[in-house]
Amino acid sequence: MAIWNPWHGCTKLSPGCANCYVYRRDESIGKDASVVTKTGDYDLPVKKNRKGEYKLTPADGTVYACMTSDFFLDIADEWRQGVWDMIRERRDLNFFIITKRIDRFEECKPADWGDGWDHVAICSTCENQDRADYRIPFLLNAPIKHRFVASEPMLEEIHIEKYLETGLIEKVVCGGESGSKARPCDFEWIREMRKQCVEYNVEFFFKQTGAVFIKDGKTYHIERKYQGSQARKAKMDYIPGGVKMAEVIKINDKTWRIEDGMVRFLLFCGDEKAALIDTGMNVPEARSIAEGLTDLPIILINTHADRDHISGNAAFDEVYMSPAEEENYREAGGSAKLIPVREGDVIELGDRPLRIIDNPGHTPGSIAILDEKYRVLISGDSIQDGNIFMFGKFRNIDVYIESLKKLSKWDGTYDEIYPMHGTFPVKPELIPKLIEGAEQIRDGKATGQPVDMFGNPVNLYKFDYAGFLCD
Numbered sequence: 398m399a400i401w402n403p404w405h406g407c408t409k410l411s412p413g414c415a416n417c418y419v420y421r422r423d424e425s426i427g428k429d430a431s432v433v434t435k436t437g438d439y440d441l442p443v444k445k446n447r448k449g450e451y452k453l454t455p456a457d458g459t460v461y462a463c464m465t466s467d468f469f470l471d472i473a474d475e476w477r478q479g480v481w482d483m484i485r486e487r488r489d490l491n492f493f494i495i496t497k498r499i500d501r502f503e504e505c506k507p508a509d510w511g512d513g514w515d516h517v518a519i520c521s522t523c524e525n526q527d528r529a530d531y532r533i534p535f536l537l538n539a540p541i542k543h544r545f546v547a548s549e550p551m552l553e554e555i556h557i558e559k560y561l562e563t564g565l566i567e568k569v570v571c572g573g574e575s576g577s578k579a580r581p582c583d584f585e586w587i588r589e590m591r592k593q594c595v596e597y598n599v600e601f602f603f604k605q606t607g608a609v610f611i612k613d614g615k616t617y618h619i620e621r622k623y624q625g626s627q628a629r630k631a632k633m634d635y636i637p638g639g640v641k642m643a644e645v646i647k648i649n650d651k652t653w654r655i656e657d658g659m660v661r662f663l664l665f666c667g668d669e670k671a672a673l674i675d676t677g678m679n680v681p682e683a684r685s686i687a688e689g690l691t692d693l694p695i696i697l698i699n700t701h702a703d704r705d706h707i708s709g710n711a712a713f714d715e716v717y718m719s720p721a722e723e724e725n726y727r728e729a730g731g732s733a734k735l736i737p738v739r740e741g742d743v744i745e746l747g748d749r750p751l752r753i754i755d756n757p758g759h760t761p762g763s764i765a766i767l768d769e770k771y772r773v774l775i776s777g778d779s780i781q782d783g784n785i786f787m788f789g790k791f792r793n794i795d796v797y798i799e800s801l802k803k804l805s806k807w808d809g810t811y812d813e814i815y816p817m818h819g820t821f822p823v824k825p826e827l828i829p830k831l832i833e834g835a836e837q838i839r840d841g842k843a844t845g846q847p848v849d850m851f852g853n854p855v856n857l858y859k860f861d862y863a864g865f866l867c868d
């Protein structure tokens with residue numbers, strides 16, 4: 398990484414500028430930072446050595462431009478065209494431009510900018526809600542290939558969900574303010590911003606705490622040299638790269654579904670704790686996704702233990718699950734300690750009781766979970782409109798039929814069913830259809846098509862409401 402300052406000095410613009418580090422540093426050497434001058438490094442990117450090679454060749458290819466001023470400062474208008482020319486020439490580098498003047502982008506962009514240059518990223522800073530709502534729309538509406546947002550110094554809780562939702566922002570960076578006059582940064586603001594990023598699967602980086610950091614109501618004064626490491630220790634960074642297939646979708650203020658390719662898992666929050674229900678197939682980070690969505694302590698409940706539901710289980714020491722599922726769980730590699738749950742048990746999340754209903758057949762210990770408050774039945778794999786696996790040693794179609802019939806006891810207590818595969822949600826009217834289809838298969842009245850499932854020759858019985866894959 399290299400820094401290139403083609404001009405130096407700036408004019409203060411908004412609350413984030415109050416304790417500008419350029420001013421602080423210049424003051425310390427008796428310099429006036431409001432005087433803007435072209436620097437001796439102006440043409441740094443195109444300077445060459447005697448062999449005719451560029452001098453500016455940072456190992457990672459990244460160049461931060463204009464770090465002691467603002468790239469779109471009006472005083473620098475006459476110098477900017479030359480800077481664009483150099484950036485255009487050095488397409489072998491990646492230029493990163495941070496600005497508080499994104500509203501000047503249109504009038505300052507080069508004539509041949511088109512829909513953006515691949516090697517230029519623009520970061521708009523927003524220190525408070527007011528500046529976020531003013532600047533981010535300019536960032537989103539401008540033809541830019543790589544858009545970043547920085548809240549540094551972060552001066553209050555900021556909500557940018559509606560901007561993240563566009564999918565146009567690649568990364569959000571937050572941090573506190575440094576210096577002797579630093580204004581406090583509250584960890585809750587950082588947490589809140591991270592939560593928004595997790596919800597919209599946007600990369601988040603908590604860069605540094607700042608000099609005055611509030612955590613859990615307590616104020617800490619942190620030396621400059623520790624501000625970055627303390628931020629690292631908070632483990633707030635979020636990189637969606639490892640969870641490419643996961644999409645976080647909010648159902649209501651206390652409920653999320655996380656779509657993990659062909660399977661999903663759920664986060665249910667009460668007033669006192671949260672329950673992660675299953676942990677998906679491709680996301681060992683399931684717990685960290687949940688932690689980004691809630692500050693409540695999180696428990697894990699498995700609807701059953703097929704491999705595509707337990708990939709993130711390793712992040713938990715304990716799991717609520719039917720004891721009848723333990724053999725399947727251990728064979729699938731599950732290692733958490735079992736907290737057995739049985740028919741009639743209620744797991745209380747705090748004004749959100751979750752009632753356990755034994756629902757074997759798909760697997761020996763499959764459970765359904767009744768969320769009485771929100772009138773929802775979580776069905777795992779047993780009730781869905783995809784293809785229900787009924788082949789292999791843990792399946793039993795007779796038991797499955799009886800389980801579904803027994804669910805009629807709960808008729809009228811829920812309006813929707815949340816399955817882990819297929820359409821989301823499905824209606825209770827699906828249950829009698831599944832019973833009828835399973836009975837036709839059991840009684841030899843349905844015709845299946847031979848298909849191969851992971852090397853297993855099975856029969857697919859396809860109905861217009863769902864399918865069954867059977868031995």
Ligand code: SF4
Nearest residue numbers: 407408409414417466
């Ligand atoms: S825009 Fe940046 S460089 Fe300019 S005064 Fe504000 S904080 Fe300082």
